[in-house]
Amino acid sequence: MPKLSHEALVQLVRHAPALIPDLLWPEARPSGPIRISAAEFADLNFAEHRADAVIGLGGALDRPDEALVVEVQVERDLRKRWTWPLYVAGLRTRLNCPVTLVVVALDRDVARWCAEPIDLGRRRNVLRPCVLGPDAVPVITDVDRARELPELAVLSVAAHADEPGAEHIALAALDATRDLDDQRGILYPDFVTALLGRAARIALEKLMATQKRWEPISDLFRKPWLEGIAEGTVLGKAEGKAEMVLKMLQLKGFALTDEQHQRVLTCRDDALLETWAARILVATRLDEVLTDD
Numbered sequence: 307m308p309k310l311s312h313e314a315l316v317q318l319v320r321h322a323p324a325l326i327p328d329l330l331w332p333e334a335r336p337s338g339p340i341r342i343s344a345a346e347f348a349d350l351n352f353a354e355h356r357a358d359a360v361i362g363l364g365g366a367l368d369r370p371d372e373a374l375v376v377e378v379q380v381e382r383d384l385r386k387r388w389t390w391p392l393y394v395a396g397l398r399t400r401l402n403c404p405v406t407l408v409v410v411a412l413d414r415d416v417a418r419w420c421a422e423p424i425d426l427g428r429r430r431n432v433l434r435p436c437v438l439g440p441d442a443v444p445v446i447t448d449v450d451r452a453r454e455l456p457e458l459a460v461l462s463v464a465a466h467a468d469e470p471g472a473e474h475i476a477l478a479a480l481d482a483t484r485d486l487d488d489q490r491g492i493l494y495p496d497f498v499t500a501l502l503g504r505a506a507r508i509a510l511e512k513l514m515a516t517q518k519r520w521e522p523i524s525d526l527f528r529k530p531w532l533e534g535i536a537e538g539t540v541l542g543k544a545e546g547k548a549e550m551v552l553k554m555l556q557l558k559g560f561a562l563t564d565e566q567h568q569r570v571l572t573c574r575d576d577a578l579l580e581t582w583a584a585r586i587l588v589a590t591r592l593d594e595v596l597t598d599d
Contacts, residue, residue: 311584314497315378315410315464316358321490322457323361326376326408329442329458338364338371343401357393365403372404373397379411382419391426391433407435412465414440440465447474452482460494467501473510476502480514492559496586547579548572554583560592569596 319326324340343360358378362370375393379386390407398405411417417439424433443465446452452459459479466475476498483494502510548571555562555570562570573579585595 312358312378312380314493315380315412315461317493318457318461318497319359319376319378319410322455323359325455325458325461326361326374326410326438327363330408330436330438341367341370343367343370343373357397360397362401368401370401370403372406373401374406374408376408376410379409379416379420380413381416387424390435391424394433407433408438409435410438412440412443412461445469445471445475447471447478449478449481452478453485456482456486456490456494460497463498463501467506468503472502472506473513476506476510477513496554547576547583551579551582551586554586555592555595560595562592566592566596 320342323342327335327340339362341362343362357375359376361374361376363373364371375390375397377386377390377393390409394405394407409417409420411420417437420435421437421439424435425431426433443461444458445466446455446459446462456479459475459482463472463476463479466472479498480495483491483498485491486494499507551570552562552567570579570582582595
């Protein structure tokens, strides 16, 4: 199935940090405030290293009672088994509190790999990551619950998009985004639609058509790209992909100069157009999208 990008998942975590302890320890949710903290380790001369998110549990902002280093993993990366222990040790030194490594991995094979203990030497010191896999994410089809926790609703689509009834999960998530008046209201519908395979998107469009109050939120639901975007083809032509990119940029509210508009419209590099389209889902500035690298 299509996967939500690393950057998109990180944004979900940063917008709703309480999701992590709630999903991992539903029967023993930590008391006190749950906050996003600085994820850099510059004060330890590790400026090149940055965790995806750091969540402080309880206590003061700079002195939590406990901290979580949260890493999002969409594929295996052997380098992480060397950097994750560094993150835990660095944060423990900086905050003087217990630190747990939490890895969000919604692919089952990747989740199993992430859960393997990390031997720090002679099996005397072992780091055991706490993994939040797809089975820890509930199926959210109830609209009221989705509206209460829109990030959880989107995460539910990410975890269960290849399962029967995925269109009902997606419908609840889309409904939950309708009243969001910040950037999430633009990003989340595209996250949801990008996750669905072709069959699930067609089923969702039919389901939406039966509900008269619904209008498609995302341009990804509008013809002509409904029939092919999951496979990376829009009408099978670069021209169609260029039109799609322009529509997506318009949806995000990016204002293009005439030169930028022509650059996209006349681009015939399929791979570059698909790269731009993927970047739009997580970009906050236009210059993050229209680069050649």
